[in-house]
Amino acid sequence: MSSAPCASLGVRMEDMKKMIETVRNASKAELIALIERGPDPSLLEAADAVRRRYYGERVFFRGLVEFSNYCKNGCYYCGLQRENRDVHRYRLTPDEILACCREGRRRGFHSFVLQSGEDAYYNEGASPLIVDVVARIKREMPECALTLSVGELPSAVYEKLHVAGGDRFLLRHETADAEHYARLHPPELTFASRKRCLYDLKAAGFAVGAGFMVGSPGQTTEHLAEDLLFLKELQPEMVGIGPFIPQAQTCFADAPAGSLERTLSMIALVRLLLPTSMLPSTTALGTLGAGGRERGLRAGANVVMPNLTPLERRKDYMLYDGKIGVDDGVGEGLARMIESVRRAGYEPDFSRGDPVIL
Ligand code: 5AD
Numbered sequence: 001m002s003s004a005p006c007a008s009l010g011v012r013m014e015d016m017k018k019m020i021e022t023v024r025n026a027s028k029a030e031l032i033a034l035i036e037r038g039p040d041p042s043l044l045e046a047a048d049a050v051r052r053r054y055y056g057e058r059v060f061f062r063g064l065v066e067f068s069n070y071c072k073n074g075c076y077y078c079g080l081q082r083e084n085r086d087v088h089r090y091r092l093t094p095d096e097i098l099a100c101c102r103e104g105r106r107r108g109f110h111s112f113v114l115q116s117g118e119d120a121y122y123n124e125g126a127s128p129l130i131v132d133v134v135a136r137i138k139r140e141m142p143e144c145a146l147t148l149s150v151g152e153l154p155s156a157v158y159e160k161l162h163v164a165g166g167d168r169f170l171l172r173h174e175t176a177d178a179e180h181y182a183r184l185h186p187p188e189l190t191f192a193s194r195k196r197c198l199y200d201l202k203a204a205g206f207a208v209g210a211g212f213m214v215g216s217p218g219q220t221t222e223h224l225a226e227d228l229l230f231l232k233e234l235q236p237e238m239v240g241i242g243p244f245i246p247q248a249q250t251c252f253a254d255a256p257a258g259s260l261e262r263t264l265s266m267i268a269l270v271r272l273l274l275p276t277s278m279l280p281s282t283t284a285l286g287t288l289g290a291g292g293r294e295r296g297l298r299a300g301a302n303v304v305m306p307n308l309t310p311l312e313r314r315k316d317y318m319l320y321d322g323k324i325g326v327d328d329g330v331g332e333g334l335a336r337m338i339e340s341v342r343r344a345g346y347e348p349d350f351s352r353g354d355p356v357i358l
Contacts, residue, residue, distance in 0.1 A: 215258020
């Protein structure tokens with residue numbers, strides 16, 4: 001018995017289901033083999049068919065506000081690490097953050113991501129300022145979804161952020177291998193703590209985003225397979241996947257960047273592993289080369305995050321070198337992103353973009 005081809009592609013429903021089952025039931029060794037096979041057309045087409053099944057042609061737009069680049073951490077790969085004296089540190093005031101969201105709302109956005117380094121000014125104390133900011137945005141724009149990406153915090157603060165109106169929280173796990181984690185981070189940062197935070201966020205009621213870099217220093221294919229197994233266990237609503245890109249002031253300045261092809265394979269495999277997940281086609285992917293972002297979308301990604309940060313701050317939020325979009329005003333960047341989504345064959349969507357629940 002044959003079933004109808006899925007959406008506009010020639011992928012049959014049965015083939016798609018078979019691919020989902022294959023990835024879902026794969027052992028670590030089988031995942032390694034799947035990753036090493038690379039982003040062949042059968043993988044990419046199956047991933048695209050799955051995303052179309054749940055989300056059609058829609059690509060969800062989230063307005064990104066990079067509100068502080070102060071960071072108390074020293075992640076070895078990141079340009080914002082505390083040791084980097086060359087960074088001009090800034091933080092937007094609560095009023096400025098609100099103004100960025102208003103501007104986004106005016107342009108049609110219904111979903112915002114507030115991202116920062118781990119900045120004690122906003123996150124610490126008896127009643128952290130970031131909780132107020134969340135409450136203010138939600139009071140003014142209750143129809144919008146609010147995502148936080150502000151790092152590891154005590155579970156009590158996560159609870160306050162959720163009560164104040166935070167809907168989602170992005171906290172990449174970076175690598176699910178404790179030893180590899182230790183190669184990328186100073187000793188006070190551990191995978192155990194990162195994992196605990198992700199489960200605390202779930203318990204607090206957030207839709208959770210995990211994720212990792214592809215090609216980070218010391219990463220093996222086995223580590224990537226472990227990342228997939230960790231995602232299968234955590235079942236996050238969102239997964240951020242982008243290539244590692246070296247930053248000149250870090251100790252990994254001379255390390256090679258992650259590969260575009262491998263990043264595409266990982267996006268496609270995660271689309272099959274977590275069919276309804278929200279997967280951004282990241283700025284880092286776009287930075288790797290022309291058409292990177294479009295290829296991410298065609299590999300199963302269904303989210304983009306145009307930057308709403310004031311132009312004069314953009315160049316100070318450099319996690320890695322060569323980051324694209326730092327010279328674009330909000331309107332220009334947005335127009336470019338809309339154009340890129342259409343070029344890839346999809347339709348921009350400015351709704352809240354909640355994940356489908358099966
Ligand atoms: N290359 C690519 N991604 C990076 N990030 C931090 N530094 C780099 C880099 N050099 C990613 C991390 C972090 C997210 C905010 O940015 O995965 O979680």
